[in-house]
Amino acid sequence: MKTMIEFAGLNVEEDKGNDNLFFVSREDIPDGVGFEHYDATHLTFLAGILLFIIAFAILYRRVGRVRSDRGTDSIASESPVAMVESPVAANEAPKQFAYLNAQNATQQKLRYLIAGLIVGMEIAKHLLCAFTGVYTWQILPLHLCGMSIFMIAIHTVHPTRFTAEFLYCLSIPGAISALLFADWTMYPVWNFFCLQSFLIHMLEITYPVMLLASGQMRPKLRNLWMPAIYIAIIAPIIYHLNHLLDTNFFFINEAAPGSPLSFLQSFLGSPGYVFGAAGLLVLIWLILYAPVEIGRKLHTLRTEKI
Numbered sequence: 001m002k003t004m005i006e007f008a009g010l011n012v013e014e015d016k017g018n019d020n021l022f023f024v025s026r027e028d029i030p031d032g033v034g035f036e037h038y039d040a041t042h043l044t045f046l047a048g049i050l051l052f053i054i055a056f057a058i059l060y061r062r063v064g065r066v067r068s069d070r071g072t073d074s075i076a077s078e079s080p081v082a083m084v085e086s087p088v089a090a091n092e093a094p095k096q097f098a099y100l101n102a103q104n105a106t107q108q109k110l111r112y113l114i115a116g117l118i119v120g121m122e123i124a125k126h127l128l129c130a131f132t133g134v135y136t137w138q139i140l141p142l143h144l145c146g147m148s149i150f151m152i153a154i155h156t157v158h159p160t161r162f163t164a165e166f167l168y169c170l171s172i173p174g175a176i177s178a179l180l181f182a183d184w185t186m187y188p189v190w191n192f193f194c195l196q197s198f199l200i201h202m203l204e205i206t207y208p209v210m211l212l213a214s215g216q217m218r219p220k221l222r223n224l225w226m227p228a229i230y231i232a233i234i235a236p237i238i239y240h241l242n243h244l245l246d247t248n249f250f251f252i253n254e255a256a257p258g259s260p261l262s263f264l265q266s267f268l269g270s271p272g273y274v275f276g277a278a279g280l281l282v283l284i285w286l287i288l289y290a291p292v293e294i295g296r297k298l299h300t301l302r303t304e305k306i
Contacts, residue, residue, distance in 0.1 A: 021033060021188055021190070021191055022190055022191055023128065023132060023191075023192055024191065025129065025134040025193060026184070026193065027134055028134075029187060029188075029191075033186075033187075034185045034186040034187050034188060035185055035188075035189065037181065037182070037185060037258055041189055042182065042185075045198050046179060046180075049179065049198065052202060052206070053202065053205055053209055056110075056210055057206070057209050057210045057212075057213035057214075058213070059110075060107060060110055060210035060211075060213060061210070061213045061214045063107055063110070064104070064107055064214050107214070107216075110210070111211075114152075114206055114207045114210075115152050115153055115156040115207065117199075118149055118152055118153075118200055118203050118204065118207070119149060119153055121196050121199060121200050122141060122146075122149050122200065124192075124196070125139070125192075125193070125196055126139060128192060137245040137246070137247050138247045138248070138249075140247075140249075142238065142241070142249040142250075143249050143250060143251075144170060144174040144250060145171070145174050145178055145200075145201060146249075148166075148167070148170070148174065148204050149200075149204070151163050151166050151167055152167065152171070152207050155167060155207075161223050161226065162223075162226045162227070164208075164211075164217050164218075164223075165219060165220075165223045165226055166226075166227045166230070167211075167217070168208055168212070168217065168219040168288065169219070169224060169227055169284075169285055169288055169289075170227055170231070171204055171205075171207075171208060172204075172288075174204075175202075175204040175205045176205060177259070178201045179198070179201050181256060181258050181260075182197065183256050183257070219289065219292055220292070220296075221292070221293050224285065224289065231281075235250065235252060235274075238250045238252055239252050239253060239271070252271070252274055252277075253270065253271065254270060255270070255273060260280065261273060261276075261277055261280075264276035264277060264280070
């Protein structure tokens with residue numbers, strides 16, 4: 001009887017024997033075939049990712065401007081986030097929902113493209129792990145970046161203040177941290193799990209950044225309480241789930257090697273370093289929101305003078 005691996009045409013043992021490691025998971029990867037933090041390979045990926053995010057954000061914004069010049073839509077005034085944050089008259093609601101309708105068709109297609117690629121790559125990873133017999137609890141999308149997949153999918157079809165703020169204050173710093181302190185360095189470049197990890201985190205940054213660049217996402221400090229409460233509730237649940245499943249989601253039970261959390265763990269121990277991580281998160285939020293709030297105050301002052 002053929003196994004799922006044979007039906008899928010994947011033979012991990014043969015791949016390893018032929019030095020073809022594209023479908024081989026971390027459990028079977030031989031030593032010495034990966035890359036190191038901030039070596040030429042890592043820096044090349046980071047540079048390429050940065051260029052892609054900038055280029056895509058410019059493209060997304062330019063598409064909105066072109067359509068606005070033709071009188072079909074606007075960049076910022078039709079933001080669903082703005083709609084949720086301030087009451088609008090009933091007869092203005094359709095205009096505010098232009099973010100999701102055909103008036104913004106090109107930008108909408110780009111949002112669905114990014115979200116679809118993210119979801120598709122995650123599904124592909126799960127199928128590959130199932131077909132090759134290496135599926136474990138650790139594969140579940142319960143890391144912060146895994147949860148960002150769901151938030152992006154939800155925000156694409158039904159944007160809210162919560163999903164918008166989550167993407168800004170948690171998804172962006174979480175994905176950036178994952179790229180800077182990658183925990184998939186054991187893989188060679190030409191490996192599905194290596195490429196999938198780089199690409200999915202890149203797109204998790206691209207999605208909110210392009211909305212920020214177009215003015216369709218406007219983070220506000222007064223909305224920070226929603227993702228903050230979410231983290232306060234989910235973190236203890238994840239901590240106990242990690243003990244139950246022998247996993248390390250959120251890196252809350254043990255710090256990721258080579259990350260700032262490992263430095264904190266060396267001084268505070270585990271789980272003591274979690275409190276240091278909470279302080280680090282507050283510092284990141286301060287860096288993220290200070291320019292936004294200062295810019296908003298300056299804009300208000302200029303408007304009042306006029």
